[in-house]
Amino acid sequence: MNGTDFEPRIVGFLCNWCTYSAADTAGVSRLEQPPNVDIIRVMCTGRVDPVFVLKAFREGADGVIVSGCHPPGDCHYGEGNYKTFRRMPLLEALLQQYGIEEERFHWGWISGAEAPKWAQLVRDFTEQVRELGPLNWKRELESKED
């Protein structure tokens, strides 16, 4: 499958207060963005258990986004995003050891006010993952495990 006919499947774990509302606003404001990102809402990125990201890749995601409120201060829960920036770098290292390119995993901050930034991220990240081609962990495992 090459770049042209490959549509990346991307899962986004967004915090309810910042990035989820940014994505909401982006939609309401009719900002242009590709349909490749499926959003899963969590109350805070601090809720994003690394297992969610692994599960997404396991099920067949070609890329994963984790995005919440800007630290410091923006977090609705004060320091939920602190836990995120403590966990994600380690998760990133883990994924790379698994052979999953770092370009397939994005984590960062987009406040409720940054709808355009969200739309831009969706556009850029989708292209970035499209470039890499499919990951498709599940199928690869089944076909090549032996």
Place this chain on the structure above:
Amino acid sequence: MKKISIDPITRLEGHGKIDIFLDDEGNVANAYMVIPELRGFEKFAEGRPVEEMPRITPRICGVCPEAHHMASAKACDAVYHVELPPTGKKLRELLYSAFYVADHSLHFYVLAAPDFVLGPDAPPAERNILGIVHKIGVELGSKILRWHALGMEIVGMLGGKTIHPVGALPGGVSKAINEEERAQIEEWGHELVEFGQFSLQLFHDVVLENQGYVDMILSDPFTTPMYYMGLVDENNKVNFYDGKVRVVDPEGNEFVKYAPDEYLDVLSERVEPWTYLKFPYLKEVGWKGLVTGMDSGVYQATPLSRLNAADGMATPQAQEAYEQFYETLGGKPVHNTLATHWARLVELLYSAERIVELATDPQITDPNVRTIPTETPDEGVGIVEAPRGTLTHHYITDEKGIVQKCNLIVGTTNNYAPISISVKKAAQAVIKGGQVSEGLLNRVEMAFRSYDPCMACATHTLPGHMPLEVRIRDAEGNLLDVLQKNME
């Protein structure tokens, strides 16, 4: 041409199968000891923090995890260029001696003894540890089990777990012992010395008193002269934990004596396409195929070879047993494969005595048991004497101590060639004119069982099984007859 597969070879830790090919007369044309697995520890060790290797490599073998634990820890010491506090070193040897008692007793009573106590032709259903217990009586049986257990208890006390211990790490051990523990160990130590003597007595009564066995031990199929390898201390006495590796030639003269980091100058390994296990041999003598003698680099590393390679035992009672051993079998070196069982019991006694020595060492309760490594890690080799042969761990790390390369030459691997040769000789001796019986095949198994081969170790493999049957085919490969191994 006919092919017989003995598979699984039972009562060996780990896994192997024997393919015997018969010529048209039904005599053995060749026999192959096939090791059908590999695990690749040497590969996936790469990228691991080196200090974790003493906790990773024991999974090469759950029978002798302590051997890998120690060899690995010693390799780590070398990687970090760290000197252990004396007590740290003694606690490691104490653990290791206790393990030796447990392991040797395990092998003798669970794997080897059935062939002698019950006889090679006893019904398979009884030819096992439980059978032995039934024969010698539950009371004695549980006594033996207890002795075995004591060894394990000490291992657990010092290493956390009895199987796959964890106490050793670069620079020493994680736990010191207090007076109470020391006293307990000493007490058990004395019991185990008694156990050692008991076992030698048992061997004497059951085997040496039985002319049939003695003949079998001395018989040609079970006699194979070759090079002998073993770890020795500065006085060339048998040592399991530390020292240099000594090799003597088939006539018993020292061939080479090397320090761990020199192993590559002495050893090479041969790859064959029909088995996952490699054949180590003496580089200088060279690989001449599966043959023994002065001109073949094939050597063995077993209790027998350790006794052959050493000038004696470092403890008094074991030294006595050692001398009696050679008296009875007509001087050094001894080439009788089955005598390995006896040699093993001599070592068992030595280990028990060593436990008492160490437990009564004034330093043993010193709390200082670890040195924090400060040097930049690079490369190191660790060697111990595993019950089933000289065990070599060799690591190369980056400056953060992450393993870049790992090489392992493991106990039984050393003996792969000798085992194959013994098996072939035994097969040739017992299989004639295509006449095959279960008892005969069990004798073939006995040929290697004496090596106590641990294929789990040897191949760093995880064993598996294929159907056991003896298929007799004609030259065109048509199936003439199928014999089951345990026909009644």
Place this chain on the structure above:
Amino acid sequence: MTDNGKLKLGLYWAASCGGCEIAIVELREKILDLDAAADILFWPCAMDFKYKDVEAMPDGHMDVVLFNGAIRTSENEEMAHLLRKKSKVLVAFGSCAHEGCIPGLANLYTRQAVFERAYLETPSTENPDGILPQTSYQVPEGEIEIPYFYNTVKTLGQVEDVDYFVPGCPPQAPQIWAVVEAILGGNLPPKGSVVGANEKTVCDECKYNREEKHVKKFYRPHEIIPEDRCLFDQGIICAGPATRGGCGALCTNVGMPCRGCYGPAPNVVDQGAALLSAVASVVDADTEDEAAHIVGEIVDPVGTFYRFGLPASLLHRTKLE
């Protein structure tokens, strides 16, 4: 049950180190009780019974088969299928069968890489012709077959339907006996349960005192001599909090951190992820840079967090090209 009313028991090892077998021997005098209560129909390690006998058995003949070892080769898998057929209750016994164990770390590499290292690269290997083992090879006298070596280590549960799981590397004797008694008493939990382990984690059995965690620096075990309190609190990564109890916290008892052989806690999907999350969460850093620096000191995440469970983890292995 056999006519003599004894349980028909089978013990088998696939890709394992043999430690689980020794663990049975570790039952010590209880092994005699086992002998009294059960007829062992199959135990290659210690008894002369053959595959042929198993094949000859009617389906479901054995009441219980304790299967240890992972699935590394075609042969391991064949045995898994056969023993499933011949047993009423198939138990994945020990870490390898349960979740792949340490040899499962081979899933960080491929068959090719393993072969090249073992048979070509290793400095002691003398192999100028680059010979590699062949699943089928013609020796002068005939053909010799050896099993096919898979790319990926699998757990028993991944190739066969398993009734119960007994965790541990190896399972500890008291737990084994508890399971045996449960089997004999016929009071087994629902199918698919983990037996011979606790609901709570290793911390529950650990001797050390624990406090709130604020980790400024992670230490590797050889880097410090820890104080007599929770190792994790002191920055030594310990899998105890993310690992089922039942072992008796033997490793921390001698001052070494847990590495997780008893597998994930009951509600945890992926043990490594759970441990990773906990470890990172207690990092005492309030800026992204500081946090990245502190967790950056952790070497070998996969080998650390999935020491025993890589094949059973969500991703099973590294990416295959």
Place this chain on the structure above:
Amino acid sequence: MATLIIDGQEVHAEEGQTILEVARENGIEIPTLCSHPLLEPYGACRLCTVEVIRRGRSKLQTSCTHPAWDGLEVKTRSPAVIEARKTILELMLSRCPNVPVIQDLAREYGVTEPPFPAEDPDEKCILCGLCVRTCHELVKADVLHFAESGVERKVGPPFMEKTRQCIGCGACTIMCPTGAIEILLEDAEVYKEKPLGPTSAIWVPSMQAVPRVPVIDMDACIRFRQNDRTNGEIVDACGACQMLCEADAVNFEQEDEIIELDVGAIVVATGFEMWDPVQLSQYSYGRSPNIITGMEFERLSNAGGITGGEILTAEGKKPERVAIIHCVGSRDHNAHPYCSRICCMYSLKQAHLVRDKTDAEVYEFYMDMRTFGKAYEEFYERIQEEDVTFVRGRGAEVDVLPDGKLRVKGEDADLGRMVHADVDMVVLSTAIEAPHDADQVASLFGLSRSEDGFFAEAHPKLRPVETNTEGVFLAGTAQGPKDVPDTVGHAGAAASMTLALLDKGEVTISPQVAVVDEKLCSACKTCISLCPYTAISFIEEDNVARVNEALCKGCGTCVAACPAGAITARHFTDRQILAQIEGLFRLPAEETEAEAAVEVSVAEAEGVRS
């Protein structure tokens, strides 16, 4: 209580009063130059001389020093008195021929020419010593003294040299009756009057404020300056305001204090700040005193302002042409993109004020006239009728011309060409913006801020005064630009939300809380330190962690961290979220159109909420 007769009138005096004081109380005029109610009488100028008759014996005395004894008879304008004062004034006039005060008095007493030639016609000091006493008694700086004696007598600092002792408070200049003292603005920290700011150290910031309370500028006040200068040695300098205040309202001890209150709800009404036009140099703000902001214009036209409400240029002249520039810093991507919403209307009002108070021409540079409020459009029309010139187009630039006039340039969109106007005064209708410390307030209350920097409401349409933090509400411009009516409405809404909350007496918490399964909790204590609300406590006796559901806000951080899987996030459980992920990939891959994907994630999300 004494009774005496002054100029035939019977008056009463308190114990210790002087004749001068009693006379003044009773509206009897006695001239004086050297007396001051805040200072001890001194009798230096002797102009207050009166005839005092006691027991039939008459005597001339200075009324500022003579006690008002019982039974005295005082004549303030008897021939003898007039004669005496005349003599005194002749001498004064001879010393200081050109001091208006003295000239006037002298004329009053018929003295037109000084009898003697003046030594120094510029001499102003009459050596009354009022300044010396002020400097000594009030300021306590003791800079001024009498020096020499006889004809050489004079007043000044020691050796007539500059001294650091002088704090340049200027009190002496204010007190001096003859304007003999002037302050030289060298390096002395003289209190400089701000252009449109306060005029003294104690002043009323806003004359229309209720209550109309004055404040003390501690940097200017003599009392505080002396206190600081001497590190508390002189604590009671000046205090004139206190002495003069009949209500005794002046309290120098008053300070800022922090008061702690336990409250059930908080209304954040931290308001706005004016944007500083210096940031856009094309408006030349600061380069001419006649370029002012709308706020400064308000101050200028305020009846309480320094011009008393008169609209004057810095030169004090009525302007002939005034330009008002809209949207300075608003609707401008170099400053704030948003509309400040109040400028149009206040600009129109200011145009009206200018027209009303002066006959200056007014030019309004505007982009759009946003008169959205009730009756606003009507007001706009009215201003148009007051022949204000409206230029449709942003005022692009203000130049300060050499003659000090101001040139406003801009494009007239209606004419479609550049236009310019030369004016005397430019009023910049500057933007309003979120206070500079809004970020700290935000993190203090857990508020989020919208793109414009103002605090974000919970929902732009449905929850305009609530925030995402329970019990915290927004009022007024803290939430965004508003004019007064909107602010009042918004504040009213916030107040009623607050009351509704308090009235209930209990709070409803969200069901999304974490719960610990105590069968699984193994007391590893990983979670304890993670909770921002300290909702997780460790229960020693049960050896488990427990979540206080009232404190828990449901962020789920502890859930993601719990290595034993013992903590569950209600409505966001692992099972639910993992099921969502699986759900996503149960879809055939090609069906990844937005709709499909969105439907699913929404559906799953619904599943989660229900």
